Amino acid sequence: GQNIDQPTEMTATEGAIVQINCTYQTSGFNGLFWYQQHAGEAPTFLSYNVLDGLEEKGRFSSFLSRSKGYSYLLLKELQMKDSASYLCAGMDSNYQLIWGAGTKLIIKP
Amino acid sequence: GAVVSQHPSRVICKSGTSVKIECRSLDFQATTMFWYRQFPKKSLMLMATSNEGSKATYEQGVEKDKFLINHASLTLSTLTVTSAHPEDSSFYICSASATSGPIGGQETQYFGPGTRLLVL
Numbered sequence: 001g002q003n004i005d006q007p008t009e010m011t012a013t014e015g016a017i018v019q020i021n022c023t024y025q026t027s028g029f030n031g032l033f034w035y036q037q038h039a040g041e042a043p044t045f046l047s048y049n050v051l052d053g054l055e056e057k058g059r060f061s062s063f064l065s066r067s068k069g070y071s072y073l074l075l076k077e078l079q080m081k082d083s084a085s086y087l088c089a090g091m092d093s094n095y096q097l098i099w100g101a102g103t104k105l106i107i108k109p
Numbered sequence: 110g111a112v113v114s115q116h117p118s119r120v121i122c123k124s125g126t127s128v129k130i131e132c133r134s135l136d137f138q139a140t141t142m143f144w145y146r147q148f149p150k151k152s153l154m155l156m157a158t159s160n161e162g163s164k165a166t167y168e169q170g171v172e173k174d175k176f177l178i179n180h181a182s183l184t185l186s187t188l189t190v191t192s193a194h195p196e197d198s199s200f201y202i203c204s205a206s207a208t209s210g211p212i213g214g215q216e217t218q219y220f221g222p223g224t225r226l227l228v229l
Contacts, residue, residue, distance in 0.1 A: 033217075042202045045217065045218075045220070
């Protein structure tokens with residue numbers, strides 16, 4: 001079956017670094033997405049990885065290992081506004097997104 | 110980046126009435142649009158995949174006669190909740206699929222802002 005696993009909740013301190021892990025199993029693979037979702041709002045696109053390695057985009061970076069079925073989202077210099085849910089989604093061979101349940105990130109001052 | 114709009118953003122209706130939600134890709138053409146439903150504190154649930162000019166593909170357990178989807182053009186898909194009931198109250202989100210990247214091979218979904226439906 002198809003499955004996406006990510007932690008339910010994480011807590012980090014303002015200014016610190018946090019890594020949110022995601023493991024995936026999909027029927028075929030057309031990429032791994034990370035989305036940010038603030039409470040009551042639709043998700044916003046953060047990153048897309050289809051090749052192994054690290055993609056850096058400002059304070060946010062995303063890593064993919066296809067052989068391990070593993071990805072992580074790295075957030076640096078955390079700000080209070082980064083408090084949100086972070087959704088990991090794998091795209092299968094039919095270009096359909098398989099969603100994880102999301103990781104709620106709590107930032108403390 | 111690509112922009113997807115939804116209208117209305119919020120709607121309150123009486124039980125038994127029908128509600129139409131529009132999803133538009135503003136600056137790109139989307140051959141495929143997706144409709145999701147999100148329950149509080151839960152992940153997005155895919156309801157159906159909408160392809161321009163053809164019938165939508167519904168996920169298992171989603172009633173096609175209750176949730177009517179029309180993808181009339183490359184920039185517009187509509188979801189009509191027919192004979193709405195209080196249990197249909199939810200956050201409905203659409204997304205549109207765009208191909209981008211230097212070689213045009215990267216499929217990315219861009220989400221609309223969502224429509225909050227409350228059925229009384």
